[in-house]
Amino acid sequence: MTKYVIITGGVLSGLGKGVTTAVLGLILKSRGLSVDICKIDPYLNVDPGLMNPYQHGEVWVTKDGYEADLDFGHYERFLDIELGRDHNITTGRIYLEVLEKERKGEYLGQTVQVIPHITDEVKRQIQEIARINHPDVLLVEIGGTTGDIEGMPFLEALRQLRMENGRENVLFVHVTLVPTLDVVGEQKTKPTQHSVKELRAIGIQPDIIVCRTTTPLLPETKAKLSLFCDVGKLDVFSNHDVESVYEVPLILDEQGLGDNILGKLNLREKGHDLKEWRRFVKRIKSLKGEVKIAVVGKYTDLKDSYISIAEALKHAGYALNHAVQIKWVESIDLEDDPGKVELLGDVDGILVPGGFGVRGSEGKILAIRYAREHGIPYLGICFGFQLAAVEFARNVLGLTGANSTELDPDTPYPVIDILPEQKKVKQMGGTMRLGEIELEIKEGTMAHRIYGKTRIGERHRHRFEVNPAFIEDFESQGMIFSAKSDGNRRMEILEIPGHPHFIATQFHPEFKSRPLRPSPVFHSFVKAAAERK
Numbered sequence: 001m002t003k004y005v006i007i008t009g010g011v012l013s014g015l016g017k018g019v020t021t022a023v024l025g026l027i028l029k030s031r032g033l034s035v036d037i038c039k040i041d042p043y044l045n046v047d048p049g050l051m052n053p054y055q056h057g058e059v060w061v062t063k064d065g066y067e068a069d070l071d072f073g074h075y076e077r078f079l080d081i082e083l084g085r086d087h088n089i090t091t092g093r094i095y096l097e098v099l100e101k102e103r104k105g106e107y108l109g110q111t112v113q114v115i116p117h118i119t120d121e122v123k124r125q126i127q128e129i130a131r132i133n134h135p136d137v138l139l140v141e142i143g144g145t146t147g148d149i150e151g152m153p154f155l156e157a158l159r160q161l162r163m164e165n166g167r168e169n170v171l172f173v174h175v176t177l178v179p180t181l182d183v184v185g186e187q188k189t190k191p192t193q194h195s196v197k198e199l200r201a202i203g204i205q206p207d208i209i210v211c212r213t214t215t216p217l218l219p220e221t222k223a224k225l226s227l228f229c230d231v232g233k234l235d236v237f238s239n240h241d242v243e244s245v246y247e248v249p250l251i252l253d254e255q256g257l258g259d260n261i262l263g264k265l266n267l268r269e270k271g272h273d274l275k276e277w278r279r280f281v282k283r284i285k286s287l288k289g290e291v292k293i294a295v296v297g298k299y300t301d302l303k304d305s306y307i308s309i310a311e312a313l314k315h316a317g318y319a320l321n322h323a324v325q326i327k328w329v330e331s332i333d334l335e336d337d338p339g340k341v342e343l344l345g346d347v348d349g350i351l352v353p354g355g356f357g358v359r360g361s362e363g364k365i366l367a368i369r370y371a372r373e374h375g376i377p378y379l380g381i382c383f384g385f386q387l388a389a390v391e392f393a394r395n396v397l398g399l400t401g402a403n404s405t406e407l408d409p410d411t412p413y414p415v416i417d418i419l420p421e422q423k424k425v426k427q428m429g430g431t432m433r434l435g436e437i438e439l440e441i442k443e444g445t446m447a448h449r450i451y452g453k454t455r456i457g458e459r460h461r462h463r464f465e466v467n468p469a470f471i472e473d474f475e476s477q478g479m480i481f482s483a484k485s486d487g488n489r490r491m492e493i494l495e496i497p498g499h500p501h502f503i504a505t506q507f508h509p510e511f512k513s514r515p516l517r518p519s520p521v522f523h524s525f526v527k528a529a530a531e532r533k
């Protein structure tokens with residue numbers, strides 16, 4: 001039988017609840033248990049695919065082509081698993097389902113209400129995940145903060161889940177903030193007391209409290225929280241700031257979080273092995289070299305917009321014994337003042353990540369040209385792949401005004417054009433070319449050297465592609481399309497032989513990068529950058 005661990009958040013958002021959830025998963029997995037994770041996002045959007053990265057951070061793409069919250073990235077990275085679309089529950093999805101059933105007459109004669117119809121649907125979807133995958137433990141993270149109106153039906157559903165399944169089968173972990181006031185240097189417990197009070201008002205008594213703090217939680221702070229929040233002293237955990245997010249499993253495991261959860265859920269461990277992770281953390285804390293990579297993007301003010309790119313760069317660096325220092329370059333600044341491209345003069349590698357829309361695109365093209373002409377290692381991802389083709393068309397093929405039709409529908413040279421199957425798409429949500437697709441790599445190319453095989457799967461998220469009408473032109477001037485998909489119709493990787501390391505992918509390799517298993521193309525890029533120093 002599957003046991004449930006529910007993770008709620010208190011005080012404010014952005015506390016690192018997603019990381020804490022992923023870490024709980026890793027700790028339980030290290031005890032030999034099978035672990036699955038799902039996320040509840042109480043917003044009305046059906047999925048986060050159409051949200052602005054400025055508001056919500058990056059959109060993660062799952063193997064099965066679902067556009068998910070960035071916490072899915074934490075789960076997949078820490079646990080080295082692949083999750084699917086049924087692992088995300090949003091208010092939008094629940095209501096869609098319930099309203100569809102209502103129209104079909106499945107509730108014939110009834111008044112359809114939040115309680116019990118919405119709450120029943122929430123429970124059904126969560127239990128369905130357990131029924132299909134039957135993990136030992138299913139972690140359920142609730143996005144947002146306790147007290148949010150939109151989160152209420154979910155908390156009510158989970159309260160019922162505990163009541164129906166028993167306390168020994170459903171555990172509540174509350175992740176909260178304990179601020180330290182600079183003036184007095186004291187760890188303040190009041191915000192946590194209030195958020196626990198809020199939870200208790202809806203009938204949920206947390207079993208465990210994990211506190212985000214700047215410095216380790218003091219014994220007197222723990223004692224106070226225990227007394228006022230009605231949890232044992234040993235049930236209060238310190239999740240204090242550490243150098244790397246990958247250290248968090250170690251600090252929580254050392255405090256006995258794994259044993260605590262196992263004890264409360266009556267679970268027996270089938271082993272205890274965080275050794276490999278411990279070695280990994282030791283290694284990443286004593287890296288020998290440093291390499292500086294410019295990431296030229298549009299949402300660089302909010303680091304969460306490019307979190308998977310940053311993590312994938314770090315993973316590659318770890319494997320190469322190098323710390324990756326990221327220089328965030330705002331493409332709109334380059335566009336407004338092209339002289340600023342000289343900002344790229346001190347970096348070892350340039351990366352242009354995925355993106356949408358015309359604003360900032362000329363700045364990215366300037367950066368790509370700089371990388372190509374100065375022999376600086378380049379990695380382009382999706383939009384960064386398409387713009388590399390545009391740059392090459394303009395400045396090597398001499399096709400003045402060449403562009404993507406996404407950016408200039410009237411361009412005389414539409415070297416990037418909408419995918420044929422996208423022409424008839426009217427609805428925007430969830431309709432891009434999404435998810436893992438198999439590619440074929442040409443032997444003897446740089447891509448082949450990097451991946452070491454001819455068939456790979458990588459995740460996609462786009463509507464535009466290299467226009468097949470221009471492929472001959474590109475190839476006549478030395479650009480190689482070294483990987484293709486869909487029976488050779490879609491260009492997936494481009495490279496420029498003769499340049500130290502110029503490669504770009506139509507897909508998003510960052511979604512398959514793991515701390516202990518970096519993405520091959522990121523690895524090769526960071527290696528080239530490190531060798532250039």
Ligand code: GLN
Nearest residue numbers: 354355382383462463464
């Ligand atoms: N805007 C481009 C497209 O839709 C690139 C998308 C991306 O970078 N994810 O094809």
